[in-house]
Amino acid sequence: MNQNGDTAQESPVSLQRNQQEVLLTFPPPPSEETIDDWGELWQNLKHRLNGSERFWESGAFVCIQARDRLFDSSKLSAIAQALAEVGLTLHCVETTRRQTAVAAATAGYSVRQPSPTTPLTRSSPTQQFKQQEPLYLKNTIRSGTEVRHEGTIILVGDVNPGGAVMAYGDIIIWGRLRGLAHAGLKGDRACRILSLQLQATQLRIADVVARTPSTHPAQLQPEIAYIAADGIRITQGLDFLKTYHFVSEKQFWQERSF
Amino acid sequence: MSRIIVITSGKGGVGKTTTTANIGSALARSGKSVAVIDADFGLRNLDLLLGLENRVVYTAIDVINGECRLEQALVKDKRQPRLVLLPAAQSRGKESITREQMKEIVTRLSAKFDYVIIDSPAGIEMGFQNAIAPASEALIVTTPEVAAVRDADRVIGLLEANSINNIKLIVNRVKPEMIKADEMMSVDDILEILAIPLIGIIPDNQKVILSSNRGEPLVLDEKLSTPGVTLKNIARRLNGEDVPFVDLMASQENFLNRLRRWFTEPSR
Numbered sequence A: 001m002n003q004n005g006d007t008a009q010e011s012p013v014s015l016q017r018n019q020q021e022v023l024l025t026f027p028p029p030p031s032e033e034t035i036d037d038w039g040e041l042w043q044n045l046k047h048r049l050n051g052s053e054r055f056w057e058s059g060a061f062v063c064i065q066a067r068d069r070l071f072d073s074s075k076l077s078a079i080a081q082a083l084a085e086v087g088l089t090l091h092c093v094e095t096t097r098r099q100t101a102v103a104a105a106t107a108g109y110s111v112r113q114p115s116p117t118t119p120l121t122r123s124s125p126t127q128q129f130k131q132q133e134p135l136y137l138k139n140t141i142r143s144g145t146e147v148r149h150e151g152t153i154i155l156v157g158d159v160n161p162g163g164a165v166m167a168y169g170d171i172i173i174w175g176r177l178r179g180l181a182h183a184g185l186k187g188d189r190a191c192r193i194l195s196l197q198l199q200a201t202q203l204r205i206a207d208v209v210a211r212t213p214s215t216h217p218a219q220l221q222p223e224i225a226y227i228a229a230d231g232i233r234i235t236q237g238l239d240f241l242k243t244y245h246f247v248s249e250k251q252f253w254q255e256r257s258f
Numbered sequence B: 001m002s003r004i005i006v007i008t009s010g011k012g013g014v015g016k017t018t019t020t021a022n023i024g025s026a027l028a029r030s031g032k033s034v035a036v037i038d039a040d041f042g043l044r045n046l047d048l049l050l051g052l053e054n055r056v057v058y059t060a061i062d063v064i065n066g067e068c069r070l071e072q073a074l075v076k077d078k079r080q081p082r083l084v085l086l087p088a089a090q091s092r093g094k095e096s097i098t099r100e101q102m103k104e105i106v107t108r109l110s111a112k113f114d115y116v117i118i119d120s121p122a123g124i125e126m127g128f129q130n131a132i133a134p135a136s137e138a139l140i141v142t143t144p145e146v147a148a149v150r151d152a153d154r155v156i157g158l159l160e161a162n163s164i165n166n167i168k169l170i171v172n173r174v175k176p177e178m179i180k181a182d183e184m185m186s187v188d189d190i191l192e193i194l195a196i197p198l199i200g201i202i203p204d205n206q207k208v209i210l211s212s213n214r215g216e217p218l219v220l221d222e223k224l225s226t227p228g229v230t231l232k233n234i235a236r237r238l239n240g241e242d243v244p245f246v247d248l249m250a251s252q253e254n255f256l257n258r259l260r261r262w263f264t265e266p267s268r
């Protein structure tokens, strides 16, 4: 990862609402055809489906944006099954890959084939908006799991050691943060990380990295991490907005002078 | 309906095979019919711990390759008539078995046994994936070490992604004196991170090593040792019995407070 928080790795599976349907977008396939990331993708998908807030009515239609990924009939049926378990109905597959389109059509799904040159506009709302709607999750982010979202993340649950939460916006955790959190992934230094118990192994906001001390105060209370003049600071969450404000010329938070 | 349970951990050497051998023996002794499967291809040792090494003729691979019938490959335990072992191949042909083949074997066994218990290899690669594929329940074994707990957490996430949601925790090699001196994670600390129900706490004890060397599971001893009792209790809890946890810290009264929470089973 470089200083701006850009990763070579693409964001994992995303689930968003669209006018009439739910869009399930997969990251582009690994550049090398031989790499099989299905296992990881699958875990990501299950995690997203089971952990996210159910913003859909039971039976809602889903359109998969498979890009140029290769999904054969068994993978498509596994995805359809996983969707069905949370009350979603696979209905359409959008892909630039012929084999995937054929498999989808054979399985009876409607197929959309955008030409590979036109960008998948609906899958990249960042072109129109700075951020997506907040992502609301209710589960434990366990070791080895990384959640990435092009907006603010609200998590009701813990982030365990070895787990990671990365957001373009703020990160709000109603639980313990013991893994890694990176807010303002695209460089927004006004972003903050809020947690009931802040015991992160590492905190990152925009381009600033902070390791947290290995000893933690015995009495932990809700805290907030933000960028101050001298780097990432952590303070009690309670009165933060009353006493601090973000100085955009300086690009950090400062105590208000009354 | 047969129960298909995988015993897994992520980290190696934490006691999966020891627990499999003991729980399998204890369940069989309590009257259940049990098949234990060694899914650690290439590094099999469940047969050793059960003292059955010299009876192994065929392995799961021979069944898959059609070189013998499933019944022929099952090794009957020398003490428990209701216990059988399906050995793993010693050869390193890890790729020679698929998830589908594993599922098929287990499905066939589940028709005949009350319990099918699968001893998973360490790690999260192919061998692990094969071992969990047929399972509907999992027992996670960890030791009170940061790295073991971290791996256990990772494995729980993977199990959940594979729709195995009935997951219980075994904490092995607990050393009360070290916990007391705050040199070791307590069971509470571990539960706080992993957030799954506890089904067993096993003390660190040399008898465990002796018994594996002899191929005599501790739960079959005439006079049960503390680790033997704690292992047997896991089998009883699996059977639905409500067994209080053995107080490993009995000699350290002031630590009773810390223990109290274990006595009331977690609600999940």
Ligand SMILES: Nc1ncnc2c1ncn2[C@@H]1O[C@H](COP(=O)(O)OP(=O)(O)OP(=O)(O)O)[C@@H](O)[C@H]1O
Binding pocket: B009, B011, B012, B013, B014, B015, B016, B017, B018, B019, B040, B120, B121, B122, B172, B173, B174, B202, B203, B204, B205, B206, B208, B209, B210, B212, B227
């Ligand atoms: N409670 C215990 N007290 C003392 N020694 C133990 C205990 N539990 C396990 N051991 C010892 O630890 C070693 C590893 O145990 P075991 O083979 O059961 O682990 P495993 O998880 O199956 O390992 P692997 O990942 O290699 O399959 C053995 O020598 C065993 O005797």
Ligand SMILES: [Mg+2]
Binding pocket: B016, B017, B018, B040, B045, B119, B120, B121
């Ligand atoms: Mg083993």
